[in-house]
Amino acid sequence: MRITFYMSFLLAGLHDVCHGQLSPSHHNGHDPNEPEHHRDHGGEAIACLKLVPNNADFAFQFFKEVTLETPNKNIFFSPVSISTAFAMLALGARSTTQTQILEGLNFNLTEIQEKEIHEGFHNLIHMLSHPENGVELNMGNAIFLTKKLKPLKEFLDYAKTLYQLEAFTTDFDNPSAAEKEINDYIERKTHGKITSLVWEMDPQTVMLLSSFVFFKGNWEKPFNxxxxxxxxxxxxxxxxxxxxxxxxxxxxxxxxxxxxxxxxxxxxxxxxxxxxxxxxxxxxxxxxxxxxxxxxxxxxxxxxxxxxxxxxxPKFSISGSYEITNTLRKMGIVDVFTDQADLSGIAGAPELKVSKVVHKAALDVDETGTExxxxxxxxxxxxxxxxxxxxxxxxxxxxxxxxxxxxxxxxxxxxxxxxx
Missing domain, CATH: 2.30.39.10 (Alpha-1-antitrypsin, domain 1)
Known part of the structure; x- marks a missing residue:
């Protein structure tokens, strides 16, 4: 029997919005897909730039799928956090499962090597976690493991090095205690923006893989x-x-x-x-x-x-909570949710599959900000x-x-x- 584990994406976007008037440095025609500050980050920017077209294609394809599934409703999510977490999962995937994940993230494996993908995400996480003054942006990943599951040292070492992964031992035999531990961690990491992310967890859960991003930004000039x-x-x-x-x-x-x-x-x-x-x-x-x-x-x-x-x-606050397993299936990531899953790179012999993928995000927009x-x-x-x-x-x-x-x-x- 396959042992299931649970994936969650914790996406908190807090925007203290103050209206932006243009400064001379923001010249007309500048493309958000053409960064202005590569020279400040050297080779890191070059590595993560290889991911740009793929990540962008994934973002808008995912958006299309979500809008079809939830028409006429508010939508808010972080595509870069979803793709980062699944790239990390691909570290422990093998054979068709791995190929489906990477191709589902819109990577053409004849044009980019797996090693380049992981190096690119490593540098992406590093750069996003060290933004310029004026923006607070925290991004990270965590894995919660039952004592019964012994992950391979190689997987944990790579995941910690490449994806800044934090690992915790959790008692999933006590679901309410496990849920509290995970939800408290998420709430702390997202500055209180994401609460009660996981609930009614699958009793067979042996591992929970989570990803979060927290953003707080000020416009260049505030609304009055x-x-x-x-x-x-x-x-x-x-x-x-x-x-x-x-x-x-x-x-x-x-x-x-x-x-x-x-x-x-x-x-x-x-x-x-x-x-x-x-x-x-x-x-x-x-x-x-x-x-x-x-x-x-x-x-x-x-x-x-x-x-x-x-x-x-408008001044507004919205949040969205999604179970995105079916969305990802439509994008070609299929086997990882079935008994055909090959995640042997995570823990060796024990058979694993992903039972559920949860995604939650929040957005606040108001007048406040840097004067x-x-x-x-x-x-x-x-x-x-x-x-x-x-x-x-x-x-x-x-x-x-x-x-x-x-x-x-x-x-x-x-x-x-x-x-x-």
Whole structure:
């Protein structure tokens, strides 16, 4: 009989949002998939850059699958954390199981070697864990093991070295105590943002593999809370809700994509993080979410231009909890969830399979953040009223790290008043 283990992805995104006005260093047309600071990290950036197209393809393919499974609902997840954890799992996989995992992560194994993949993720984790000033970004992995399961020293050594893995011995024979230990660890690592991640664990669980990412960023300039007012948000043709809408007038990177009928506004965090706010025309969300690929982001980046705008953006908190096993199966990662799983690289003789993959994420957006001394004083006053862009119906929010070319978070906000 196969022994099952449980995988969980703990994704906490905490954004203390303060509105970003562009500084001279944020030149127009800059691509989030082209990092500005490679020279600061030397060979690390070169190693993780090899993963860029594959990780981006995985991110948007996963997004498409999730939107099909949960239509008309808020979505928020971290593709880079999911791909990192499964790459780590591939360390202990063998034969077809390993191939399916790596190909499911969109790696072409005729073009990139397994060793290069693991080295790339190692450097990616290191760079994301040491971001520039202004962004707090913590990423890590943990494994909880029953005393009965003796992992191979080689697997643990590689996983600790390449993926900064922490290992813990856990009494899974006492499910409530095991759940508390794991949930307390997650809550601590995500600064209280992710709670009660695991529950009703499979009684045959012998190992839990978890991955987490915590992000806290400040826009370059804050919204003024005094300008926040309650306004309408049109969820769909039948549903309208009231939301606190933040507002600021200033110069923003802006583009209207005629082909996809969507407005794109790019804002920068202090440090190396960047957000794309994407507002499709009413009725055009499905077209956008099913055609969004990395080349789309590239095209937007190439065509952005600085424009004086009156921007309205909602203040909101959302979270998402997903059981993503079926999603990954649709993407080709199949055997690892069945009795055909070959995870013999983890513990040698004992047969293992993954029973469940849980993914939880949270996002807060509000006015708070780092104050800039001359933030409000330096506003440009227009003679004529600038165009107004109001995010008052479903939109996308994409957060990138420019240093590593990583898609940190992808969100679809359908109803900002629903928190989970």
């Amino acid at each position: 809370p005094e300008h926040t007012e309650e306004r309408e948000f049109f969820v769909d043709a039948e549903t309208t809700v009231k939301v606190p809408m933040m507002h600021q007038t200033g110069r923003f990177d802006f583009y209207f994509d005629e082909e996809l009928s969507c407005t794109v506004v790019r804002l920068h965090y202090n440090g190396s993080a960047t957000a794309f706010l994407v507002l499709p025309a009413k009725g055009k969300m499905k077209q956008l979410e099913q055609t969004l690929v990395k080349e789309t982001i590239q095209e937007w980046s190439d065509h952005l231009f600085e424009s004086l705008l009156s921007l309205y953006f 800039a001394a001359a933030a409000t004083a330096a506003q440009i006053v227009a003679v004529a009223l600038p165009p107004t862009i109001e995010f008052n119906h479903p939109f996308l929010m994409l957060i990138f790290d420019r240093d590593t070319n990583s898609t940190l978070f992808i969100g679809k906000i359908v109803n900002p008043t629903i928190t989970s």
